[in-house]
Amino acid sequence: MYQEKTIITLLMIFLASLFICNGSYIVEPHHQANVERYYHVHDGRLIKTKHQHFGHITRTNRDTLFSSKSQGMVSVDDFGARADGRDDWEAFKKAWNEACSKGYVLVVPKNRIYRLKPITFSGPCQPNTAFMLYGTIEAWSQMSAYEEDRQHWIVFDSVSNFKVDGGGTFNGNGKKWWENSCKYSNNNLPCNDEPRPTAVTFYDCKNLKVKNLRFKDSQQMHVVFERCFNVFVSNLIVRAPEDSPNTDGIHVAETQNIDIINCDIGTGDDCISIVSGSKNVRAIDITCGPGHGISIGSLGADNSEAEVSNVVVNRAALTGTTNGVRIKTWQGGSGYARNIKFMNIKMQNVTNPVIIDQYYCDQTEPCQERNKAVQLSQVLYQNIRGTSASEIAIKFNCSRSVPCREIYLQDVILEPEGGGGTTATCENVRYVNRGKFYPQCSPQ
Template sequence: MAIQFLFFSFLVFLFNDGVFSFNPDLWLTPNSIPRAPLYDTGRQSSHEQIVFNVDHYGAKADGIDNSEAFKRAWEASCSSTSHSSVLLVPPHKTYLLKPLELQGPCEAKNITVMIKGNLKAPSERADWSREDLNYWIKFKNVRHLTVKGGGELDGSGQIWWQNSCKINKSVPCLDAPTALVFHRCEQLRVRDLTIRDSQKFHVVFSQCANVKAFHLTIRAPQWSPNTDGIHVTGTQDIMIFNCLIGTGDDCISIVKGSKNVYVKDIVCGPGHGISIGSLGKKNSEAHVSNVLVEKVTLIGTTNGVRIKTWQGGYGYAENIVFQDIFMTNVSNPIIINQHYCDSRKPCYQQNAAVAVRGVRYKNIRGTSATDISVNFNCSSTVPCRDVALQDISLVTPHSFASRSSCINVHSAEAGTVFPSCNGIKNQ
C-alpha cells in the first residue's frame, strides 16, 4: 500500500531559547522539506565568572591519579554562589584520571568545565572497580552545564578492546566503560573537544534534555569493538552538529526513549554509520520518534543510515527523516532490519516486533560497496509502513548492478529513485 503523504505527520523542529517544539499542523508532501532549527553557539554573559583551577586543588601532571583533586575542584565550583563558575583544566598538561563522577545539583547558576589540557584514562583494567565499569568521566544531575575547551580526552581503550569477546572469542563478554557520560543533565552544551580511544562508547547522553553537542572530533581504530561515537538514550531535544566521527561502531546511535533528535553536518567514517537502535532487545519496549538527520557524509562505513530492531520487542520507531546525505563506498547505504541479531546464539523467529513507520529518505546519493544498496528486511507480522523514498541515486563502481531488497514494507517513491523498490516490495 502506497504511502499517503497528506496523512504522514512529521516533526518540525523549532528552536527557541534551547527548547524544541513539534507542530502537528504541518504535513509532509512529496516536495516539502522539514525545517531545521536555528541555533547559536552559545551566549555571552556579563556576569562575573569565578575560576577554579584544578592545580590549586592538588592536581599534578605527573602521571599520578588526579581524580580526588578534580573532585575537590568540582565541589568548589558546584557550590559556588556566583552566577557563573569555571572549572579549569590548564593547557599544555596531561592529567591521569581514574573513574570520576561529578554530581549536581549545584548552587552555581551556570557551570563551565574548561578542558584546555588533556585527560588520560588508566591503561590497566585493574584501576576500575566493578561499580565503575560503565563510565570513565560522568556528569550527573547538573543543569546549565557547558563542557568545552579544545582539549583531548584519551580513554586508553586498547587493553579493553584486546579483551573483548568480539575480538577474543575465548573470553566471556563483559562490560567496559564509556569515556564521557552525561546523565540527567539539562541545558547542556558539549563542544570543541577531542575524544579518542574510548574503552567502549565515547560520549553518552542518558536521560538528558535540551542538549547541544558540536565541534567534536571522535576517533578510534576501525577494529575497536563497541566504540560508538555518540550514543543517545532516553534523551529529548538534542542537537548534534558539525562533528567528525570515526570509530569501530556506530558514529551516532539513537536508542529507546529518545525524541526530537536533530543531527546535521556530520562526517562519519570509519564505523557503522548513523543508526536508530538497536531497539527491543530481550523482548523489551522501545520508543524513538521525531528524528531528523541531514547533511551527513559517510565514507567507507559498513552501514549508511540504518534502523535496527530485535524480534520480540514492542514499541515504535516513527517520524524519521534522512535527507541530503552523500555516501562513498558504503556497504549498506539504506537499511531497515527488523531481524537484527547481535548475539553468539542464533535468534529464533518471533511474531512481536518494534513497529517502524513514517520514515522518509530524500536526496541520498553516492556509491555502494555491495550490490544491495537499499535493504528493507521488515517483519511479516509488523511490516514497515509509510516509508517514502525521493531522489535516491546509489550506484556501485564495480561490475555488478546496484539493486534493492524490499521485504514486508509499504513504501512510495517520488522523483528519480535508483535502485527502486517498485515492483518487488512485500516479497
C-alpha cells in the same frame, strides 16, 4: 510640547529595545508530522501532551543559557593536580566541588596530560557552572580501578545550565580493554563480552552544551547522553581504530531535544546511535567513517518496548562504513520508531548504504522467530546519493507480522563502487517513491 513628544518617543524606543533584546526562544512550527511534547512537573518527571504539529524549539542565541557576566575560575592545578602520571582524582574532585558550589568555571590547563581513575562530577550546581578542558584527560590504565563500576569512566550527573568546552581531549586509553574483549579477537562477531566503560557520560543533565572537544580511544562508547533534556553538541572530533569493538562515537538514550552539529566521527562502531526514549533529535553536517554508520537502534531487545520519534539526519557524508543510515530492531519487541528523516546524504564505498533490519540478532545463539516487532513508520529517505561497496545497496528487511509502512524514497541513487550494478531487497515494506530511485525494489 515638542520636547515632551520627543522624550516620550525616545522612552518608547528604549522600552521596545529592551523587549526585543530579552527574547530568547522562537518556536518554528512544521506541519509535516506529529510530535509529542513533554513538560516538567514539580518532581522532575516529564508529562506528555498531545500536539498535532512538529515543533522544534530553537534559541536565537544559545549562549543566553549562560551568564554573560565574568565568572570566577578555578584550575585543577590550584588543588594539587600534578599531570605527572599519578592519579589526579582528588584534585579534580576538590576543584569540581568549588566550581559547582559557586557557579565557577573549572579549568583543565593546556599542554598537560592529567590521568584519572573513574570519577563522577555530581550536581546540582549553581547555574552556569562550566568545565573548560584545554589539555588532555587520560583514563587510568589499570583495569582493577574499575572494579566498583565497569561501565563508566567520567560521569557528569544532574547538572543544569552547564557547558563543557575548550578544545581539549578525553582519551579513554582503551587498547587494553579492546584486547580483552572477545569481539576483538572474534572480528566483532557476537560473543558474550564483559562490560567496558563508556568514556564520558552525561546523565540527567538539562540545558547542556558540549562543544569543541576531542574524544579518542574510548574503552567502549565515547560520549553518551542519557536522560538529558535540551542539549547542544557541536564541533566534536571522535577517533578510534576501525577494529576497536563497540566504540560508538555519540550515543543518545532517553534524551529529548538534542542537536548534534558539525561533528567528525570515525570509530569501530556506530558514528551516532539513537536508542529508545529519544525524541526530537537532529544530526546535521556529520562526517562519518570508518565505523558502522548512523543508526537508530538497536530497539526492542529482550522483548522490551521502544519509543523513538522525530529524528532528522541532514547533510552527512559517510565513507567506507559498513552501514550508511540504518534502523535496527530485535524480534519480539514492541513500541515504535516514527517520524524519521534521512536527508542530503552522500555515500562513498559504503557496504549497506540504506538498511532497515528488523531481524537484528547480536548474540551467539540464533534468535527465535517472533510474532511481535517494533513498528517502523513515517521514514523519509531524500536526496541520498553515492556508491555501494556491496551489490545490495538498499535492504528493507521488515517484520512479517508488523511490516514497515509509510516509507518514502525521493531521489535515492546508489551506484556500485567498482562497476557493475546494484540491487534492492524489499521484504514486508509499504513504500512510496518519487523522483529518481535506483536500485528499485521488485514489484510487490
